[in-house]
Amino acid sequence: MIKVSIDALGGDNGLNVTIPAGIDALHSFADLFIYFVGDKDIITKKLAKYNTAKLNNRFEIIHASEVVAMDDKPSIALRRKKDSSMRVAINLVKENAAAACVSAGNTGALMAISRFVLKTIRGIDRPAIMAKLPTHKGHTHMLDLGANVDSNAKDLLEFAVMGSVAVSETEDINKPTVGLLNIGEEEVKGNETIKQTAELLKHSSLNYYGFVEGDDIYKGTVDVVVCDGFEGNIALKASEGVVRLMSASIKESFTKNMFRKLLAVIALPALKDFKSKIDPGQYNGASLLGLKGVVIKSHGGAGIKEFWHAIAEARIEAKAQIADKIAGKVEQELQKSIHLTNGANNE
Amino acid sequence: MIKVSIDALGGDNGLNVTIPAGIDALHSFADLFIYFVGDKDIITKKLAKYNTAKLNNRFEIIHASEVVAMDDKPSIALRRKKDSSMRVAINLVKENAAAACVSAGNTGALMAISRFVLKTIRGIDRPAIMAKLPTHKGHTHMLDLGANVDSNAKDLLEFAVMGSVAVSETEDINKPTVGLLNIGEEEVKGNETIKQTAELLKHSSLNYYGFVEGDDIYKGTVDVVVCDGFEGNIALKASEGVVRLMSASIKESFTKNMFRKLLAVIALPALKDFKSKIDPGQYNGASLLGLKGVVIKSHGGAGIKEFWHAIAEARIEAKAQIADKIAGKVEQELQKSIHLTNGANNE
Numbered sequence: 001m002i003k004v005s006i007d008a009l010g011g012d013n014g015l016n017v018t019i020p021a022g023i024d025a026l027h028s029f030a031d032l033f034i035y036f037v038g039d040k041d042i043i044t045k046k047l048a049k050y051n052t053a054k055l056n057n058r059f060e061i062i063h064a065s066e067v068v069a070m071d072d073k074p075s076i077a078l079r080r081k082k083d084s085s086m087r088v089a090i091n092l093v094k095e096n097a098a099a100a101c102v103s104a105g106n107t108g109a110l111m112a113i114s115r116f117v118l119k120t121i122r123g124i125d126r127p128a129i130m131a132k133l134p135t136h137k138g139h140t141h142m143l144d145l146g147a148n149v150d151s152n153a154k155d156l157l158e159f160a161v162m163g164s165v166a167v168s169e170t171e172d173i174n175k176p177t178v179g180l181l182n183i184g185e186e187e188v189k190g191n192e193t194i195k196q197t198a199e200l201l202k203h204s205s206l207n208y209y210g211f212v213e214g215d216d217i218y219k220g221t222v223d224v225v226v227c228d229g230f231e232g233n234i235a236l237k238a239s240e241g242v243v244r245l246m247s248a249s250i251k252e253s254f255t256k257n258m259f260r261k262l263l264a265v266i267a268l269p270a271l272k273d274f275k276s277k278i279d280p281g282q283y284n285g286a287s288l289l290g291l292k293g294v295v296i297k298s299h300g301g302a303g304i305k306e307f308w309h310a311i312a313e314a315r316i317e318a319k320a321q322i323a324d325k326i327a328g329k330v331e332q333e334l335q336k337s338i339h340l341t342n343g344a345n346n347e
Numbered sequence: 348m349i350k351v352s353i354d355a356l357g358g359d360n361g362l363n364v365t366i367p368a369g370i371d372a373l374h375s376f377a378d379l380f381i382y383f384v385g386d387k388d389i390i391t392k393k394l395a396k397y398n399t400a401k402l403n404n405r406f407e408i409i410h411a412s413e414v415v416a417m418d419d420k421p422s423i424a425l426r427r428k429k430d431s432s433m434r435v436a437i438n439l440v441k442e443n444a445a446a447a448c449v450s451a452g453n454t455g456a457l458m459a460i461s462r463f464v465l466k467t468i469r470g471i472d473r474p475a476i477m478a479k480l481p482t483h484k485g486h487t488h489m490l491d492l493g494a495n496v497d498s499n500a501k502d503l504l505e506f507a508v509m510g511s512v513a514v515s516e517t518e519d520i521n522k523p524t525v526g527l528l529n530i531g532e533e534e535v536k537g538n539e540t541i542k543q544t545a546e547l548l549k550h551s552s553l554n555y556y557g558f559v560e561g562d563d564i565y566k567g568t569v570d571v572v573v574c575d576g577f578e579g580n581i582a583l584k585a586s587e588g589v590v591r592l593m594s595a596s597i598k599e600s601f602t603k604n605m606f607r608k609l610l611a612v613i614a615l616p617a618l619k620d621f622k623s624k625i626d627p628g629q630y631n632g633a634s635l636l637g638l639k640g641v642v643i644k645s646h647g648g649a650g651i652k653e654f655w656h657a658i659a660e661a662r663i664e665a666k667a668q669i670a671d672k673i674a675g676k677v678e679q680e681l682q683k684s685i686h687l688t689n690g691a692n693n694e
Contacts, residue, residue, distance in 0.1 A: 136592060146530050149538040183493050183580040191496040191577060214584025218592040230538060231581050233530040234574075237561025238582040239589040245483060245565040246593055253617040260617050267614050270600040270607050 001033045001058075004100045004314045005092040008038035009067045009085040011104025012301045015046045018104070021307035023047075025315075026055050028308070032315055034059040035092055038067070038085040064088035068109045070300055077109035078116055086110060090117045093293040099318035100294035102285075102310050104302050110295065111147055111288060118293040121327045123334045127290035128159045128229070129297065130166060131236070132283045135220030141167055142181075142217060142225040145286065146233035153196035156180070156226055157204065158330065160197075162289040163224040164206050165329045169320040171223075179212035179222035181231060193228075204333055285310035287317060289326065294318050348380045348405075351447045351661045352439040355385035356414045356432040358451025359648045362393045365451070368654035370394075372662075373402050375655070379662055381406040382439055385414070385432040411435035415456045417647055424456035425463055433457060437464045440640040446665035447641035449632075449657050451649050457642065458494055458635060465640040468674045470681045474637035475506045475576070476644065477513060478583070479630045482567030488514055489528075489564060489572040492633065493580035500543035503527070503573055504551065505677065509636040510571040511553050512676045516667040518570075526559030526569035528578060540575075551680055632657035634664060636673065641665050 008018045015038070022034050036043050040063040052059070066084040068077040081087065086105045092098040094117050103110050111127065120127055130143035143163050148155060160178050167176040180198055182190040189195075189211065201208040209222045214235060217225055227235070250271070254264035264271075284306040288295040294317045298310035355365045362385070369381050383390050387410040399406070413431040415424040428434065433452045439445040441464050450457050458474065467474055477490035490510050495502060507525050514523040527545055529537040536542075536558070548555040556569045561582060564572055574582070597618070601611035611618075631653040635642040641664045645657035 134592065136595060149530065181581060183496070183577055184584070214581040214586075215588030215591070217585055218588035227581075230530055231578050234528060234561040234578050234582050235585040237531070238564055239561075239585050241562030241565035242586040243589055243593065244562070245481065246590065248483060250618075256617070263614055263617060267610055270603070270610060271597075 002029075002031050002100075002315050002318050003033045003035065003098045004102060004311060004318060005035040005037055005062070005089040005098035006311070007086045007089040007101070007103035007105055008036045008043055009064075011298065011307075012070065013104075013303070015042065017302060017304050017307050019043070019046045020050070021304045021311060022059070023050050023052065023055075024304065024308050025311040026052075026058055028312070029315055032058065032311075034311075035062050035089070035098055036060070037062045037064050037089040037092070039063065039065065062088060062092065068105050070106050072106060072109055074106075074108035074112035077106070078112045087113050087117070090114055090293075090295065093295070094118055099321075100296065100314040102296045102298060102307075102314045104298035104300050104307060104310070106300070107146070107297055110297055114288055114291050114293075114295045118291045118295070120290050121292055121323065121330060123330045124158055124162070124290040124326075125155060127288050128162060129232075129286050130163055130289050131286040133217060133236075133239075134283060135218050137220035139283070140217060140220050140223060140225060142227070142232060142236070143289065144227065144229035144232050145236055146229045147288075148229040150230070151193070151228040153193055153200055154334075156193070156197040156228065157200045157333070158290070160201055160204070160206055160208075160224065160226045161330050161333045162326050163226060165326045166287060166289055166317070166322050167223050169322055169325050170316050173223055175207040176223035177209040177221075178206050178224045178226060179209045179216060181217075181225055181227035181235075182211040182213065184213050197226075204336070206333075282309060285313035287313070287322075289322075291323060292327075293323050349376075349378050349447075349662050349665050350380045350382065350445045351449060351658060351665060352382040352384055352409070352436040352445035353658070354433045354436040354448070354450035354452055355383045355390055356411075358645065358654075359417065360451075360650070362389065364649060364651050364654050366390070366393045367397070368651045368658060369406070370397050370399065370402070371651065371655050372658040373399075373405050375659070376662055379405065379658075381658075382409045382436070382445055383407070384409045384411050384436040384439070386410070386412065409435060409439065415452050417453050419453060419456055421453075421455035421459035424453070425459045434460050434464070437461055437640075437642065440642070441465055446668075447643065447661035449643045449645060449654075449661045451645035451647050451654060451657070453647070454493070454644055457644055461635055461638050461640075461642045465638045465642070467637050468639055468670065468677060470677045471505055471509070471637040471673075472502060474635050475509060476579075476633050477510055477636050478633040480564060480583075480586075481630060482565050484567035486630070487564060487567050487570060487572060488523075489574065489579060489583070490636065491574065491576035491579050492583055493576045494635075495576040497577070498540070498575040500540055500547055501681075503540070503544040503575065504547045504680070505637070507548060507551070507553055507555075507571065507573045508677050508680045509673050510573060512673045513634060513636055513664070513669050514570050516669055516672050517663050520570055522554040523570035524556040524568075525553050525571045525573060526556045526563060528564075528572055528574035528582075529558040529560065531560050544573075551683070553680075629656060632660035634660070634669075636669075638670065639674075640670055 064085040128144035411432040475491035
């Protein structure tokens with residue numbers, strides 16, 4: 001049985017999303033067990049609305065008296081809300097009761113509490129956020145997406161190792177290709193950190209592809225795109241922004257007049273079909289890599305289907321024992337590159 | 348008369364784009380004069396194919412014996428091809444024969460030659476690349492898009508001043524709002540450089556809005572988005588990549604079966620209408636700001652319509668005497684912030 005703890009009160013939609021998504025996931029996966037964490041009374045009431053007879057008691061409610069708000073400062077969430085649904089859900093992973101935790105709560109708080117409770121893997125300075133992104137070929141993975149700024153070459157090497165292990169273990173790719181995000185200007189091929197990182201990656205045992213540019217992300221040039229969280233976050237949000245702009249423009253052009261509105265109804269299947277290919281929901285569930293345990297961050301505004309995807313991702317990572325696998329590989333890789341990183345970091 | 352020099356042989360398509368686009372622009376703007384720069388014989392032959400009778404000799408061919416290839420290293424283009432169409436076109440600006448230059452040639456070479464020939468404005472260390480981007484409200488501007496990496500706070504302040512002046516002079520916006528590109532994670536609001544830059548901007552006379560995130564670019568939150576060239580280039584290319592992915596997916600879903608193919612024909616006006624709103628062609632023509640002269644970079648793969656837009660942009664910036672305006676404002680702004688930048692750069 002794969003046990004996953006869910007921060008049932010996290011996110012913009014709380015129970016209205018986490019409970020039905022959890023029930024759906026239990027129906028989808030016979031090997032799944034869920035701890036719903038939050039106020040016992042209200043969770044019980046909510047669960048009563050669903051037919052859970054066939055689920056063979058594959059879930060349990062764990063009480064937590066507090067909730068981390070979406071705008072709580074991470075430090076406040078960490079120090080003042082020790083009985084929050086988020087904290088208790090993470091505690092279950094720490095105590096080995098659950099193999100993974102899922103939360104749609106605020107990212108900063110989730111990262112801070114996860115680091116404090118679970119600690120980072122030996123050799124990893126800071127965890128990184130990795131997500132799947134759609135490509136012309138299927139999907140790729142990118143990290144870090146905003147947990148770290150000013151990453152040095154050793155940090156970026158760690159991201160590469162973590163991403164590579166996670167992808168090879170969860171996606172059945174033997175040696176995932178790893179690309180380092182850079183810019184295309186000829187004589188200014190990247191900054192110093194990027195050049196140092198490229199050296200480390202060349203000497204690593206990873207399947208290093210070389211530099212990739214912003215548009216390579218969506219071409220699917222590599223399996224893992226590595227970058228500092230500053231660029232990663234900006235690239236991701238810029239992409240989301242332009243996708244929203246395109247969607248709004250399409251919608252607008254199909255509502256211009258009566259004929260077009262009618263046309264939109266007929267064209268709907270084609271437009272839906274297109275959307276399903278780059279459906280953000282399908283890509284919900286970012287991984288906090290580098291922790292001694294599996295933590296999955298769902299979008300705060302996720303709907304039921306989206307949150308289901310985050311639970312599915314937690315189940316896969318828990319099953320693959322990602323955290324242990326990363327720990328093994330990191331030690332091996334960092335040992336090997338110690339003389340290189342020493343050189344790189346002294347500059 | 349606004350005189351613009353065109354690197355007629357630059358870009359992937361050379362004369363097949365630059366000549367018809369130039370002719371079209373001469374028809375569009377009665378105050379425009381064009382120098383077509385490149386091999387005299389082949390330009391003459393090409394021009395003979397067009398009816399130029401009504402253009403009142405508003406163009407002239409300037410001979411240049413060499414061409415900068417798209418994959419020439421900037422240093423090679425600069426040192427070994429002193430009679431390239433690109434170089435001669437820029438020379439015309441230096442000699443005040445032309446008020447602006449347009450090239451679709453390679454960016455690195457264009458930047459290197461422009462800096463060498465025209466020099467940078469007093470107080471500006473490195474020029475920056477600025478482009479227009481579509482938004483929900485119309486369009487915005489972003490710089491730097493790849494000319495500079497590892498920019499410090501003073502560099503970013505310079506970009507802000509240059510962008511602000513260029514937009515206020517060419518777009519009739521009195522005090523353009525300026526946003527500093529950052530990430531949204533709570534306790535890690537940006538790196539040290541960003542924090543220092545924010546301080547400088549707060550004390551400047553610019554209309555500083557504050558931090559903006561990646562998705563704010565396309566929301567049109569501010570008139571000018573300022574960032575280091577590393578992030579700018581990655582954000583821009585990631586955006587282009589995801590737009591291409593979306594377009595390919597739409598196309599694919601409209602070709603799945605016979606019915607959908609028929610539907611596509613009917614839906615075409617709506618889809619075209621949508622495309623025109625975020626048409627990249629419309630946004631062709633990036634400005635190299637910070638030089639003692641106006642230089643516009645067109646996409647290498649630009650078509651006739653796209654290159655026409657780059658010429659139109661050159662005309663507007665030449666008319667507004669952007670370079671002189673920037674020079675005046677930079678001196679004033681940098682003088683004021685000297686004590687602040689001294690503090691910021693000494694860290």
